Every structure is written in structure tokens, then in C-alpha cells.
Amino acid sequence: MYKVQVKGCFDSAHFLKGYDGKCSNLHGHRWTVEVELCKEELQEEGQCRGMVLDFSDVKDVLRGETKRLDHCLLIEEGSLRETTLAALKEENFRILEFPFRPTAENFAKYFFDYMKSAGYPVSAVRVYETPNNCATYEA
Numbered sequence: 001m002y003k004v005q006v007k008g009c010f011d012s013a014h015f016l017k018g019y020d021g022k023c024s025n026l027h028g029h030r031w032t033v034e035v036e037l038c039k040e041e042l043q044e045e046g047q048c049r050g051m052v053l054d055f056s057d058v059k060d061v062l063r064g065e066t067k068r069l070d071h072c073l074l075i076e077e078g079s080l081r082e083t084t085l086a087a088l089k090e091e092n093f094r095i096l097e098f099p100f101r102p103t104a105e106n107f108a109k110y111f112f113d114y115m116k117s118a119g120y121p122v123s124a125v126r127v128y129e130t131p132n133n134c135a136t137y138e139a
Helices: 055-069 082-090 104-117
Strands: 002-014 027-039 073-076 095-098 122-130 133-138
Touching (some): 055 104, 104 122, 104 133
Antiparallel strands (some): 027 122, 122 133
């Protein structure tokens, strides 16, 4: 089995509603996303001969999504009062709402599904909230 990995990063804020601890407060991270792809065989022809795939293509797809999440507030749908959400949006804050709690675990699955839907042979995704803490989602 051949495995390759690409990495992307983004800076965003989040909070965990209903969490009893400091993560219930709004705070930010330098999120790092590592996508592992695997195939039994290398490509046999064309410019990607001898490769699992073209790193540049995969990085471009991953970068498209990390760029979308960069420098915004990542929230779970329904985690803010409508008036609070409206006030933040009126101030032109970038806010992305997700149907899940914005944890490293959930973002690992989110990026796994995202890359898989783009047609890549994803075997695992790791999302780091800090250099020392990560969550992994595997096939």
C-alpha cells in the first residue's frame, strides 16, 4: 500500500456551547489538517507515472476549503442567540455555521468527507487544534 500525505492550515475561532471549561469561551486556533491518501498501485502512465497522485492537485483542493474556513468564526448551528448572530453579521464578521459541534474530531470527519467527495482515495485525516493535540478520522 502506497501512502502520501498533504497538509493545510487555517486560523479560525470557535467555542463549545455546553462545555464546562475554558473552551466554552470564544478562542482561536491555528488548525492544521493532514490528509492521508493511499492506493495499492502507482500510476503507470502520463505525467503522474510512478506517483499515487499529483500533490499539487490535492493541495489545491484542500487549500480551497482551508481558505474558506480561514479567519472566521466556526459555530454550531443554534449555538448563538439569533440576535447575537445578527449583530455579529451586521458588523461584517465572517461566520460559518455547521450542523455539528466545531471540535477537532468533527472537523477530521468533515475534511475526510470533503476530500473523499472530491474523488481522492482518503484513508485518514488528522486535524490539529494545537501542535500537540489532534483528532483522527479513518476509513
